Amino acid sequence: MIEFRSVTKQFPDGTVAVDAFDLAIPPRKTTVLVGSSGCGKTTLLRMINRMIDPSSGHILIDGEDTGSLEPVKLRRRIGYVMQNSGLMPHRKVIDNVATVPILGGVPKKQARDDAMKLLDTVGLDRSLALKYPRQLSGGQQQRVGVARGLAADPNILLMDEPFGAVDPIVRAELQQETIRLQEGLGKTVVFVTHDIDEAFLLGHQVVILQKGGHIAQVGTPAEILAHPANDFVASFVGADRGKRALRIQRVGDRDVVVDENGTPTGVLQP
Numbered sequence: 465m466i467e468f469r470s471v472t473k474q475f476p477d478g479t480v481a482v483d484a485f486d487l488a489i490p491p492r493k494t495t496v497l498v499g500s501s502g503c504g505k506t507t508l509l510r511m512i513n514r515m516i517d518p519s520s521g522h523i524l525i526d527g528e529d530t531g532s533l534e535p536v537k538l539r540r541r542i543g544y545v546m547q548n549s550g551l552m553p554h555r556k557v558i559d560n561v562a563t564v565p566i567l568g569g570v571p572k573k574q575a576r577d578d579a580m581k582l583l584d585t586v587g588l589d590r591s592l593a594l595k596y597p598r599q600l601s602g603g604q605q606q607r608v609g610v611a612r613g614l615a616a617d618p619n620i621l622l623m624d625e626p627f628g629a630v631d632p633i634v635r636a637e638l639q640q641e642t643i644r645l646q647e648g649l650g651k652t653v654v655f656v657t658h659d660i661d662e663a664f665l666l667g668h669q670v671v672i673l674q675k676g677g678h679i680a681q682v683g684t685p686a687e688i689l690a691h692p693a694n695d696f697v698a699s700f701v702g703a704d705r706g707k708r709a710l711r712i713q714r715v716g717d718r719d720v721v722v723d724e725n726g727t728p729t730g731v732l733q734p
């Protein structure tokens with residue numbers, strides 16, 4: 465469990481990126497922080513592993529105040545995947561994945577063996593291990609980024625717009641992989657996106673943010689769709705424009721579900 469308790473971040477230039485933020489992030493589930501540009505998503509994510517320190521308030525991981533932990537050690541316990549993969553361009557794929565465990569004291573050979581297995585886990589062919597990041601496609605690089613995030617076998621995986629820069633087809637594949645990995649490995653995933661469809665697809669818990677890290681609504685996708693908390697949320701999820709408004713159409717003896725354009729999307733099961 466990760467808890468934000470009245471967390472505020474004011475940058476030295478006076479910008480208040482996050483203002484008195486409270487949130488409980490349940491373990492072994494995916495929580496998605498979603499909101500438009502500049503609302504404080506990345507700042508919130510980076511405060512979990514202390515890449516950014518809060519100006520006030522506390523972040524607890526399993527009851528332990530992260531402010532009292534050594535940032536470097538904390539970071540080794542928490543996987544981090546960023547947009548554009550953030551890979552080291554002059555290191556081979558295998559070394560990109562194995563570096564953090566080696567820094568953490570795992571013998572080199574074992575770290576490389578583990579890294580090979582992680583390539584399997586994220587659906588990459590082992591033949592890519594000796595290539596350099598620039599020799600891989602954008603989607604493959606993101607998979608390496610995920611493998612690297614998992615390399616220290618962290619309980620928590622932070623993912624900052626990890627699929628923002630890949631094309632829609634690869635993005636859909638990577639989203640499905642993320643669901644599969646989260647379910648299979650039981651990690652606590654905190655995922656940042658500005659895409660509400662991605663948030664609803666991946667999130668067990670979805671947090672809709674407004675500027676200053678203010679929470680507009682927290683809930684499951686179903687709860688948010690069923691009862692948007694206010695006009696901002698209704699607009700953000702598209703409910704005010706009739707988006708996602710499915711209707712039932714009787715066809716003979718069956719009920720067909722149609723979308724806002726009247727296009728059939730499925731058949732209701734008895």
Ligand SMILES: Nc1ncnc2c1ncn2[C@@H]1O[C@H](COP(=O)(O)OP(=O)(O)OP(=O)(O)O)[C@@H](O)[C@H]1O
Nearest residue numbers: 475477479481500501502503504505506507508658
């Ligand atoms: N180092 C910094 N110094 C000053 N202001 C900053 C700094 N980092 C972020 N900010 C400001 O804090 C606010 C929140 O930024 P943050 O990057 O957390 O937003 P975001 O929701 O992740 O945006 P995006 O989706 O564009 O990445 C913005 O107004 C941003 O300009």
